Amino acid sequence: MSFINLFRIALKALKRNKLRAFLTMLGIIIGVAAVITMMSIGEGSKQSIQNTFSSMGSNMITIMPYNNMPMPGGVRLGASSVQTLTLDDVDKIREQVKDISAISPGVSSSGQAIKGSKNWPTSLQGVSPEYLGIRKLSIQEGSNFTDEQIRSSQKVCLVGKTVVDNLFNEGENPIGQIIRFGKIPFEIIGVLSPKGQNTFGQDQDDIIIAPYSSVMKRILATTYIQNIYASATTEAVSDKATDEIIAVLRANHRLREGAENDFDVRTQADLINTMSSTSSMMTSLLTAVAGISLVIGGIGIMNIMYVSVTERTREIGLRMSIGARGKDILWQFLTEAILISITGGLIGVVLGISASLAVSYLLHWPTIISESSIIISFIVCAFTGVFFGYYPALKAAALDPIEALRYE
Amino acid sequence: MSDILKIHDLRREFKVGSQIVKALKGVSFSVESGEFLTIMGSSGSGKSTMLNILGCLDKATSGDYFLDGVNVRSLDKDALAQLRNRKIGFVFQAYNLLPRTSALENVELPLMYQSGVGHRERRERAMHALELVKLADRFDHTPNQLSGGQQQRVAIARALVNEPVMILADEATGNLDTRTSYEIMSLMQELNQEKGKTIVFVTHEPDIASFSSRTVMLRDGLLQRDTRNTDIKSAKEALAALPVTDDY
Numbered sequence: 001m002s003f004i005n006l007f008r009i010a011l012k013a014l015k016r017n018k019l020r021a022f023l024t025m026l027g028i029i030i031g032v033a034a035v036i037t038m039m040s041i042g043e044g045s046k047q048s049i050q051n052t053f054s055s056m057g058s059n060m061i062t063i064m065p066y067n068n069m070p071m072p073g074g075v076r077l078g079a080s081s082v083q084t085l086t087l088d089d090v091d092k093i094r095e096q097v098k099d100i101s102a103i104s105p106g107v108s109s110s111g112q113a114i115k116g117s118k119n120w121p122t123s124l125q126g127v128s129p130e131y132l133g134i135r136k137l138s139i140q141e142g143s144n145f146t147d148e149q150i151r152s153s154q155k156v157c158l159v160g161k162t163v164v165d166n167l168f169n170e171g172e173n174p175i176g177q178i179i180r181f182g183k184i185p186f187e188i189i190g191v192l193s194p195k196g197q198n199t200f201g202q203d204q205d206d207i208i209i210a211p212y213s214s215v216m217k218r219i220l221a222t223t224y225i226q227n228i229y230a231s232a233t234t235e236a237v238s239d240k241a242t243d244e245i246i247a248v249l250r251a252n253h254r255l256r257e258g259a260e261n262d263f264d265v266r267t268q269a270d271l272i273n274t275m276s277s278t279s280s281m282m283t284s285l286l287t288a289v290a291g292i293s294l295v296i297g298g299i300g301i302m303n304i305m306y307v308s309v310t311e312r313t314r315e316i317g318l319r320m321s322i323g324a325r326g327k328d329i330l331w332q333f334l335t336e337a338i339l340i341s342i343t344g345g346l347i348g349v350v351l352g353i354s355a356s357l358a359v360s361y362l363l364h365w366p367t368i369i370s371e372s373s374i375i376i377s378f379i380v381c382a383f384t385g386v387f388f389g390y391y392p393a394l395k396a397a398a399l400d401p402i403e404a405l406r407y408e
Numbered sequence: 409m410s411d412i413l414k415i416h417d418l419r420r421e422f423k424v425g426s427q428i429v430k431a432l433k434g435v436s437f438s439v440e441s442g443e444f445l446t447i448m449g450s451s452g453s454g455k456s457t458m459l460n461i462l463g464c465l466d467k468a469t470s471g472d473y474f475l476d477g478v479n480v481r482s483l484d485k486d487a488l489a490q491l492r493n494r495k496i497g498f499v500f501q502a503y504n505l506l507p508r509t510s511a512l513e514n515v516e517l518p519l520m521y522q523s524g525v526g527h528r529e530r531r532e533r534a535m536h537a538l539e540l541v542k543l544a545d546r547f548d549h550t551p552n553q554l555s556g557g558q559q560q561r562v563a564i565a566r567a568l569v570n571e572p573v574m575i576l577a578d579e580a581t582g583n584l585d586t587r588t589s590y591e592i593m594s595l596m597q598e599l600n601q602e603k604g605k606t607i608v609f610v611t612h613e614p615d616i617a618s619f620s621s622r623t624v625m626l627r628d629g630l631l632q633r634d635t636r637n638t639d640i641k642s643a644k645e646a647l648a649a650l651p652v653t654d655d656y
Contacts, residue, residue: 002523005520005521005523008520009520016506016507016509314502314504315506318500318506319517319521320465320489320492321465321498322517322518322521322570323490323494323518323570324489324493324521325485325489325521326489327486328489401465402460405500405504
């Protein structure tokens with residue numbers, strides 16, 4: 001029997017029972033649509049995490065103090081309490097590492113920012129002017145502080161939009177105004193361009209930036225720094241720059257061969273990987289659940305095909321008596337199952353894409369429909385059709401025509 | 409005239425539990441081209457077994473069966489299916505039409521299993537077969553839109569479409585009233601006498617047998633009688649002789 005006839009026979013058989021064919025398809029439709037939607041949501045959130053990091057500066061290298069050695073008494077300290085990084089480290093890196101374009105020490109303090117009768121809990125970052133470039137921040141109004149202001153530890157600051165909104169009345173110009181951080185007054189010399197929330201819901205505008213020297217001397221009263229931020233010249237050399245920084249710091253800290261680093265250098269790529277892995281795991285889990293529904297859809301096909309074979313026993317007997325061979329019957333039922341699953345798969349793909357678009361439109365979740373998710377779910381559903389259609393078809397093909405014709 | 413069908417010492421045994429049931433105990437006869445043969449017998453006579461073997465749905469335990477010169481004994485399942493497709497046209501008691509499928513598509517069915525017959529040819533041949541049974545105007549009706557007699561005529565068209573060497577009817581009038589039975593028999597006679605179709609008709613009704621040219625009577629798995637009918641009744645006349653009140 002030719003393929004075209006086979007196809008025609010199977011199609012006619014399905015047409016004779018449209019509602020049932022559709023209900024059988026429904027399982028596959030939902031399964032495929034669910035897989036595509038879940039994968040697109042997962043892919044979207046992964047992409048949005050990556051966007052967050054690259055908007056923070058994809059070349060950024062962060063150096064943190066690290067000390068694995070317990071204190072006397074066995075207590076190990078967190079990164080912010082470990083005092084291994086100094087301004088000297090910053091100078092050495094600046095001098096010796098060629099693959100970085102900008103570097104800034106970082107100290108921070110959190111507390112209340114006060115202006116008149118208003119106050120707002122926020123954090124104060126003490127950095128160098130280069131910090132804005134490293135973090136891809138820009139100034140909307142006013143100007144950045146200068147190296148001269150750092151040398152003289154001036155009490156000037158840049159503020160984010162959230163801080164402005166909470167400390168000033170609407171329409172009030174914050175430039176030139178004095179706010180207090182704790183007891184120390186700072187003059188606002190610039191307002192940062194708003195960046196909004198990042199993927200983790202952090203408000204990136206809730207920030208005050210001041211010269212590191214001012215923060216270290218006047219607020220923290222320390223000579224150590226908490227972080228060093230640097231920017232590799234390109235993303236490609238960030239690993240090389242990392243290695244160079246490690247070498248410089250080890251030399252500067254006089255660490256012996258084999259001794260553990262007393263600092264930790266991380267590139268954005270590391271952070272992206274860490275953050276993405278959580279999102280990848282969620283995606284895998286959701287996709288697995290959606291995959292299960294696809295398998296259940298397949299079992300639905302099998303169930304209906306079995307019922308169909310029993311119900312159409314006489315039809316099978318008749319087809320055999322007029323010359324259908326066992327394999328013709330096998331192929332007919334298999335083709336029916338595959339037609340159901342492929343049609344269901346196609347509808348599912350369309351539905352899945354629509355659902356993804358609906359999710360991003362209505363819930364404003366980022367979604368990315370990848371070709372691979374469509375191809376994978378489609379192949380899986382075609383395979384499902386073959387797998388779950390095979391046994392009922394085999395049962396149909398093995399019927400004895402005499403018995404089948406007499407079947408009531 | 410040549411033999412379309414020839415059986416020799418045909419035996420068929422079934423194993424039922426530990427017992428062996430002998431349904432056919434050595435039957436021999438042959439059918440010539442153009443004959444209208446009825447096979448008669450009561451229940452348990454081996455009639456159905458004979459039908460299954462003649463229809464190539466079953467194989468004899470021993471003995472030979474030649475259909476159009478081919479020894480069926482030597483064929484495997486697929487070859488049997490092929491043989492049924494090319495040489496036999498089945499007509500069943502319960503019509504066995506596909507539901508929700510037009511008369512034309514039902515008639516086309518045997519040709520679907522013949523590669524080499526294209527879409528257009530299939531349609532033309534099916535239409536022609538429907539013309540033979542005088543149902544060409546109902547080609548697009550589904551079985552539930554047709555009366556019992558019409559459904560059986562569609563089934564006969566389906567049996568004719570592959571131009572078989574033999575039409576094998578199994579109690580083809582069993583589900584029909586007298587008038588419709590006679591209509592079907594009249595059609596059968598017409599196909600036999602005018603188109604020269606060989607017909608083997610299995611029945612247990614004696615008046616059906618009187619329309620045929622020859623009757624084979626089976627009893628307890630043996631050939632009891634093989635009579636040539638010299639006085640073939642015309643189904644058309646019998647139909648005309650039926651009381652008008654029967655018409656509904």
